[in-house]
Amino acid sequence: NQKMIEEFVVESLEHLADVENDLLTIEEGGADSDPELVNKVFRAVHSIKGAAGFLGLTTINNLAHSLENVLNLVRSKELVPTAAIVDALLRSVDALRGLLNNVAASNEQDVQFFIDTLKQIISGQTSPEVSASVERSVRVGPPATAMFEMSEHLLTTHRRLGHQLFVLDFDLIKDVEERGKTPLSMIKDLLALGEVVEARLDPFNLGDLSTGIPEKVRFVALVGTVVDREMLMAEFGLAEEHIHPLSETDLPAPAPQAPPQAAAAVPPQPIAVQTAPAQPQPEPTIVPQSPPPAVQGQSQRPETSKAAAENSIRVSVGLLDHLMNLAGELVLSRNQLVQTINNKETRNLESVSARLDQVTSELQETIMQTRMQQIGTVFNKFPRIVRDLSGKLGKHCDLAIEGKGVELDKSIIETIGDPLTHLIRNSVDHGIEMPQDRAAKGKNPTGRIALRAFHQAGKVNIAISDDGAGIDVNKLKAKAISKGLVSTERAREMTDREAVSLIFLPGFSLAEKVTDVSGRGVGMDVVRTNIEKLGGTVEIESHVDAGTAIRISLPLTLAIIPSLIVRCGEERFAIPQVNINELVRIKASETKTRIEHIKNAEVLRLRGNLLPLVRLSKALGLQPKYLSPLPSELKDDQRENLADRRAGEEQAAETEARSGHDRRRDTAAGALNIIVVETGQLRYGLVVDGLHDSEEIVVKPLGRQMKGVRCLAGATILGDGHVALILDISGIATQCSLEVPEDAGAAGRAEEAARRADERQTALLFTNDPSEQFGVSMSLISRIERIRTEQIDSVGGQEVLQYRGASVPLLNLEKLIKAKPRPEQSHVYVIVFHLIGQRQEIGMIAPNLVDIREISTDIDVVTFREPGVLGSLVVDEKTTRLIDLSELARAAHGEWFNEQERTAMLETNAGRRILFAEDSAFFR
Template identity: 50%
Template sequence: MNLAGELVLSRNQLLQTIGSDDLRNAETVGQRIDLITSELQEAIMLTRMQPIGNVFNKFPRVVRDLSKKLGKSIDLTIVGKDVELDKTIIEAINDPLTHLVRNSVDHGIEMPDERKKSGKSETGLVILKAYHEAGQVVIEISDDGKGLDGDALANSAVNKGLLTAEQIQAMSEKEKINLIFLPGFSTAKEVTDVSGRGVGMDVVKTNLDQLGGHVDIISEIGVGTTISIKLPLTLAIIPCQIIETGGERYAIPQVNLEELLRIPAGQVKERVERVGDAEVVRLRGNLLPLIRLADVIGIQRTYYDPESNEAKPDRREQISDRRGRNSPLFNTENDVQKRESQKDGSAVRSVLDRRFSASSALNIVVVSTGAMKYGLIVDRLQDSEEIVIKPLGRHLQQCKGYAGATIMGDGRIALILDVSNLARMANLTSLDGSDRAAEVAQAAEEAIKAKKDKQSLLIFKSSEEEQFGVPLNQVERIEKIKRSDIEDLGGKRVMKYRGGSLSLICVDDVAMVQPLADHENLLVIVFNIAKRAVGLLAIGPIDALEIAADIDDTTLSQTGIMGSTIIDQQTTMLVNVFEMVQTLFPQWFEEQETFDFEAIEEGEPPTILIAEDSKFFRNQVKGYMTEVGYNVIEGEDGMEAWNLLQENGDKISMLVTDIEMPNMNGFELTQRIRASEQFKDLPIIALTTLASAEDIEMGKSVGVNEYHIKLDKERLMVSVHDYMKKIH
């Protein structure tokens, strides 16, 4: 009430001052109002603040009941009950905290006998701790249990089809642990009322993200896990850094702010580097991805000119297109004269070109969101301010880059940036495994919906114009070599490789395509065919892609080329390495095991049934079989294959089936065959483009004898011959 009275007095003073021209008095009144408003804000905020103990107090009972139910012995220690938080945040974190504490008790702490074996005390310890740090509240849930096993999480993600094995290999331990935030992810062996329902850490993360909070997991196997949550003190008022781009002001919450970076024009060239299409800045030995704010939010690029005090259009394509005082333009008077007498009569750019002026310095706001950090390039950095968040109207809710808006002191609106969504809009490769995995899971889902096979391809070039692909599962490794490493001996290309000689081939040795480009730096893609290593010469860039296998096997098909597909608007020819090697080195295949057709008394070769919905793959597999003398019957889906099997039951010696097929998939077909008295012993080989561990388990459980990757002719045929020998 006192403050409200003071505010009324100050308002009267202000009105009086506005009427006169007494500027000095107006300044004093302004300071007085500022002081009273701050105190009033603080007093009102305190009424909303509540101790976090209100939430913490229920956990001793939760832990006691749950540990009794699970047969575990657990102590709970609570630290920092007096830490205060905004009432709305206290209410919102209740459920996520309960979930995390239950997780520590259920998944974290081991059973007493297990703890005893590993040298720990039989009673587990869970610590719930809250404290203030840098204007935020940190809540930590620690346990001294078994810790999170990143590899086990990664395998579980692969089994559930959320990630591929290749992606797992590229992940750090931290990223693997962050996979726990994936939707529907659970490592529980069985579903109980405590865990295993698939409603897990993703819900916790979503709830905390909505509060502007941040979750971090630190875990060590056998030692324990600490989950740290950072939360703002209040949701109503947040400290922000005000920046300017394109003449407009934006606010970046200080929660996401790591540091502010200014790179002088003279250092831009050496500090900013290009990696592929992305630009990165070298910051204390690490590479930090850069995003231009103007590009992401779709406004014209500008730069701030301090002389005219206004934003001007920025026509530089690349960030590094700036020069410092050590530019060649400043070398000698002679050089300058030479430039002045340019033959084409074009005007020489002034030495005071803006690229050398202070305005060419780069202003970078280094922001972080989750495990990810990047630099946001802006025109100007302004003050930091405490702002009141106003939500965006319903018709603006789909603008993903903004978290809300605020009204600035001059009455204009500034939008508050959402740094995690800006990164997604800029297609920044997320360091947070959960983001990447979620996208992969979505792509996998879409491919399954489309009922199309996915094929992992390694994309490369041989000449500058033509693009080639080869199934990634066939590639052993990729080596970078110089042209001088290649030797021509006895009419053959070879190079030294791992203490021996590696035979080198080019696509144009067999196929009618353009010759290998005359580059000094080459790539050798190493394959293992007929138990020998062979290298395919290529040039970059190389890329590994997963495509829905929509392959044309007629238009460009020839020796060494099995078909073509369109990737990123470019026709890509699929190389048949097996056929190339067979054409160039037929003697390699002489020692290989094959089926002895002469040993068959009836004189009729065995018949193989192929069930495959893709014409391309069906023709490939049929070609492998007929080439060595087997009879082939083909069905376009599981249902058709089942009907063919019933019609030709006595003749068919083996089934080779795809998994993903319309009408009846490979698993259903196998189940039906194993349930039938007549065909229950028929050998079944399943073909797939990407066999996940979960698929293989499922296949074994329904009765698939073996799994093979499509287009891996060698392994498939060895397996077929083995089964045929056993039967006949």
Template identity: 50%
Template sequence: MIETSERIFDKPGDKPQKTNTSIRVNVGLLDTLMNLAGELVLGRNQLLQGVSSSNTKATEVSSQRIDMITSELQEAIMRTRMQPIANILSKFTRVVRDLSQQSGKSIDLVLEGNDVELDKTILESINDPLIHLVRNSVHHGIEMPDEREKIGKNPIGIITLKAFHDAGQVNIVISDDGRGLDPQKILRAAVSKGHLTDQEVAQMSEKQKMKLIFLPGFSTAKEVTDVSGRGVGMDVAVTNVESLGGVIELDSTPGEGTVIQIKLPLTLAIIPSQIITVGNERYALPQVNLSELLRISAAEVKDKIERVGDSEVVRLRGELLPLFDLSKLLGIEETYIDPENNDELLERRKNIADRRSKKHALLKDGKTRALNTFEDTKQERTTKDRRYHAESALNIAVVATGTFKYGLIVDDLHDSEEIVVKSVGRHLKKCTAYTGATIMGDGKVALILNISNIAQTAGLSTVSESVKLAKAADKAAETCKDKAALLIFKNSGSEHFAAPLNMVERIERFKTSAIEQIGNKKVVQYRGGALPLYELSQVLDVESLPEKDQQEVIVFKVKNREIGLMVTPPIDANEVNLEMDESTLRQPGISGSMSINDHTTLLVDIFEMIKRLNPEWFADET
């Protein structure tokens, strides 16, 4: 479609294109154009005069003037290409009426925002996706009249087509008040058609399930009719919208209806873009795809960039973002400038987190030399640590298309510019990483990156990725659930124990002299009462406590009575994953063992322990 828009801009003198299309333009707009053309000529004359008389002031003034006129001219020319969306929306009245009669449903179509204007090429290519989406609403969304009446809805269904401007984009919303999407039905269809395995399904969120309808070849219809059921629709609609630089969003409440929102750029010919550098070339990254720019300073690279398998990720506000090195994706040979002698050398790092080191570079040449230089560099490093150069910081452009979100590592970030999209020759059509090319201010050409195609070449598949993320999220939730707060302590030297923190009242320290021995029981005067003291060796097969001047006591509250357990410090509270081995070291009073801080730690079952010490406390229960 860029090709067609390009052709319209082509200079006269080219062989006329076979399409002989015409466009209806407001005469007022033509007059404005004529006026601007006049002013442009005037501006040029002033500029030429200023230059020939070397009058800097006059040149400056006229260049400003030309700058202004160019912007106005650009806008006016754009407006000639703008057509009201009513041109295509009005067709839908008939489409909906025919379809509803065929299927025996009664449907009202509400059109809003008829005067919203869109670029002619966009308008032409949005027609088919829109028709498909409206057909979907009629066929799948709206229920039969009697069915609607049964659930208390107005028997006449309503489909709304609304267009409006928002944040420099045109939004088209297709909403219906039908039955909405049934995630379970979608799942069943996806599994039966082999798009997904049951296991993958179990880990998907509701929103992800609904997004399955965008998969190629997906259909829930039991039979193929001339309206739907072939399973090509939604996928094609999404591809069409995305190829226009747009985004489709889906929202549905079962029983209440479905809302599909399409966001489209106003025009395709001039797009705001972020200019980036990779290798020796500049590239343009369309602003619609750009969600943010990240800079990870050299010192932080090691901490922030993590590796999962052989792919790199960065943790961005709690979300795992896949990272790709743009130069690797495009197959550009990476180079870096050696800070010592300014030579351009080939990049040898395998991981982003690896730091550069001279040592390895020279090992290739010969070992003796390597050793010498190693000594040299060692000395230099005492003065200046190369590893934390500002140049080693990572620049990441976080990009998103409808279904993908990932980070692209680039060499440099430049300004954001409005670029004129030009098509590339036929030999480059198969390079899908680019949507076209543009001419920069200095006359050099920069390629425009196609974010969604790059994601595909990077092997970032939508479903698997979202499933993966869902898995990661579920795992995180699971570990959250199984995390327990434990109080970790020692009995004697090397025996580590833990008890649930929620049963602990306090931790106290008594002088050994304050502990009274009454019969075979120990007590201590505590808060106006006698606190019975026990040690683990009374119940468990462990060593008895060593004699000390002071005794640390953990006070537990069980059955509204307090008991003290004499232990050896350090006493530490810790949150750990409960991955308990319930067999190996199991004995009465111990519910199991686990590894905490590299020590085998036994988890004390306080209830069972007290039951064995004071069976009478539990007598009333049995």
């Protein structure tokens, strides 16, 4: 059954996902390793063995069985997990994963090398009695039922743990299929109650083709558990005669007990497995440099089973429930829309459309959450990489990981692994020094590498840092000059930040010799290219003998992104808003003074700084167009340069007679639309022919014919059905040979200081009475509803709104602060918000909305200050009072906050908490 095998592969790979890191933790613990962690690894391998045996995957079953034997000895404290033993276990787990990735051909692969290595561990690191008991097999089971074989040591373990052995006799048709289960799910249920020694079909009961479809298909399992027979009957619905407890008469007699002897007292015999030596030394000859041919498939392209595992994703039930609710809301909205159109109720069309838009947006956000995966799935492989590579190089390295719970889109998770692996390997190989060199510098002989993921500014940031040797800027410049990558003059002019960025050049490497680890110079440029393809940026900072820090910034998702639609010629293009800094429009009369030429390049003078300009039409090889007002149509733009070719000449051309309409005197037609974009440290202005609306676009990949066009990142279909290409801001900069200016760091710091000096926040402006203007921060607003006045109910002196089957309490400004009463009108707006710590939605009545504006956070907190009012400021020559929603809600419903404070006090008694807040009047 192919479906059953695919299910087995997916679940088995999930079992192995944490085994690698768990084994490394067990290695650190040594003889004092956590028994629960050892048992977790044992059960993971045990689950794979049980299911593989039932499915007839003998090679997987045999390798898992050998792993289980070693882990069982570790679990019983009869074997100390040394580095050599853990190394052999890791290699065997790699082989097991390779078999699962190529499950269709797994039975033809030879894993005897790994099985023999695990047997050598048992024979060389345990007492002769224990080793013999692992090798000896015993037959167990009542004579009337199927007989099973198990190792004598495993039988002894079950006795020591107090397990009762049962043989369970299932009918696959009656007991499994008719109950809506599968054999794999049945094995999973058995594992939840104990350990499955073996589970298999009874082939002698199947009959042959001449007898037709059998009425009963026996499925027998040998289980060791602490639960009794009655509980097994209740759990699996089996009759008493189908559950056979094995008494001592059904089992072999226990082997004579040898005198107690500590495991450490047995002189360990050397075993031929690869270790992690403190100093470089020859590899053990028994372990080949490359894996045995039989399991080389684990590094090749995965086959169908692997694809099935990678094409599946787990989604929480809560998220699915929310999706179902939203689907119901969407159906209701659709019915409302159909009814409104059929009844020609145009008055309600706006509200129904707004509701449909809201549900669709929420549905989109929830669907996007189903694609989000924790970055820990990528981070989990790095402890093994650091361990193996540091051992190979004779170094000591510790890896600290933070932020495994940060989530990214599945497509980004699948792509970011290789660049991060290269950076981690670089930190170990190039960054961390040899232990003796670190000691000579007064450092800890063990180097430290930190890997951290965190959210910032709507993106996911990944920081990789080490306390190693750092990058010598002078050495780096000299190497670049010797390779002919930069001139001596250019190298002399470079800042340290620019010089460090040279490592991203193709073919550049500081390694003194080429090894199988590094030194070929084919890594860092590929790292940056791959990250930029994801819409991210990478920055590096390094100091000699202090270490190197690399920071990667990535978007949360690549599937749906907010973008600005622009026009170039007769075509429309999309620019991701994450790359847009600001929009600038230059009037025709200001073109000559604002746009200048420097070294044949056009630049814009923007707030005292020079910004390089790129014409999109020139970058894409299109004919620029302008919209002629008389008549209204697109015409070819014949100007050669943005500054016009008259910039350095006399103004004789202006006096020449022209016939017809002169576009130079037409401000609308001659104005320039400039989009200030940024990628990494580079900012430049992109000149387009026209600006359209912002849209959330669905990203589609480009066809293979356009894969080589570096200016394009993808395509999308707009709302009107036309196709728009998505621009690659980094690719355009590369094609136009733009470089980061030398003072980019200083300019960035100056701009940041100016931005902090004039912090601004987005606020919704509204009026209660037309003569009074109020504002409220947009960050606090959940949504805005437009309702009819008669929808407001008055219950017990409190105004409420019936919404989605619940009552939303409403705040009335004139009853809570000094405000004029609202005028009588048929419709009003309700600003809906949540308060931290409150589940209840609250609404504030806003009769008329004015605008959404950027306002300064420098407010007057004295003149109009009262409970419910933060302060005031002047917006559009009108005094505007800023509403404090929290204080307003407290004044209306103080009992909610009293209960919340009592709860918070109880929580505070259990531990301390820290509130992190921005120090500005706007946020107080």
